[in-house]
Amino acid sequence: MLLVLTYTATSLNSTSLLDWALPDQLVFSTISALLRVSNENSTYGEQATAAIFSFISEMVERTHSSTCKYVGVGLPGNTHSLLALDVLTQIMPSLHGFYRAISSTSFSWSLSQWQTLTLYLRKLCSPSIIDRLNHLAVDILQKENADANTFRHVQTLVSRYVAQGRPLSGYFVVCCVLETKWTVLAQALAPPMSTRNPVVEAAAANKAWLSLTRSAARELEIEDQDIKDLLKLTIKYAMQCFTDLLTQIEEMEVEPVIDTYAWETMSESLVSNLFPMLSGLPFIDFLETCINLLPGSTGS
Numbered sequence: 199m200l201l202v203l204t205y206t207a208t209s210l211n212s213t214s215l216l217d218w219a220l221p222d223q224l225v226f227s228t229i230s231a232l233l234r235v236s237n238e239n240s241t242y243g244e245q246a247t248a249a250i251f252s253f254i255s256e257m258v259e260r261t262h263s264s265t266c267k268y269v270g271v272g273l274p275g276n277t278h279s280l281l282a283l284d285v286l287t288q289i290m291p292s293l294h295g296f297y298r299a300i301s302s303t304s305f306s307w308s309l310s311q312w313q314t315l316t317l318y319l320r321k322l323c324s325p326s327i328i329d330r331l332n333h334l335a336v337d338i339l340q341k342e343n344a345d346a347n348t349f350r351h352v353q354t355l356v357s358r359y360v361a362q363g364r365p366l367s368g369y370f371v372v373c374c375v376l377e378t379k380w381t382v383l384a385q386a387l388a389p390p391m392s393t394r395n396p397v398v399e400a401a402a403a404n405k406a407w408l409s410l411t412r413s414a415a416r417e418l419e420i421e422d423q424d425i426k427d428l429l430k431l432t433i434k435y436a437m438q439c440f441t442d443l444l445t446q447i448e449e450m451e452v453e454p455v456i457d458t459y460a461w462e463t464m465s466e467s468l469v470s471n472l473f474p475m476l477s478g479l480p481f482i483d484f485l486e487t488c489i490n491l492l493p494g495s496t497g498s
Contacts, residue, residue, distance in 0.1 A: 225295030297374035331368030
């Protein structure tokens, strides 16, 4: 516990954290501290990752419950079980802090850990949750009758994140989920040579990406059929996202809005990392597999 507190204090002193809300900072510091402690002493690895999985499970469940409607006591009409204000000011920054911690802290993840994390995170990509998160500000103003001070606070928070290129929207949550998944998977394919690094934004993601572009990923014998099936589903979802991006850009007459950032992530992420996982397929066969997975393909 002392080591975790020490690493957390160190992370909180980072000047890069000044741009983010307090829930964001706390989650980033705590998750990155757990990973760094595990890097120093592998005996804590299982406990640390279990705590991380427990946290993200809770965040996903709270986000998911916010899509369930009920008649709130003291609130007009139907409302959500978790107020939009709480989701926008607490849950969304926390999810962003989680994404930053995973993408910034090098760690030797395993495929089974990637599977566990993916099964939790995929729930955040459901259409109902994405739509809900895209309309939080409107719900706060129209459905929760926020007063002027509250809405001013919301505007300040959202503007603060948008200024950093991080819109607090459902589309951006998709981006965070995808980049988190690919960062973990990339490190499972190419374990980091060193995990003793200072806290730098996206350091783990960038190092994993460079490692995979410069050298072949290690060969892994995947015997678990569930993992194989999940990898294939991940490829299919990645291809769908990229297809949506291309379609959206083709239909636009102006520069894409910042929310497109969520889909742009696909050009650097999951598909390229999943190639080595497909039973050693030659690259041309892999491309054919991807084409067959595209919507509208005769092979899909």
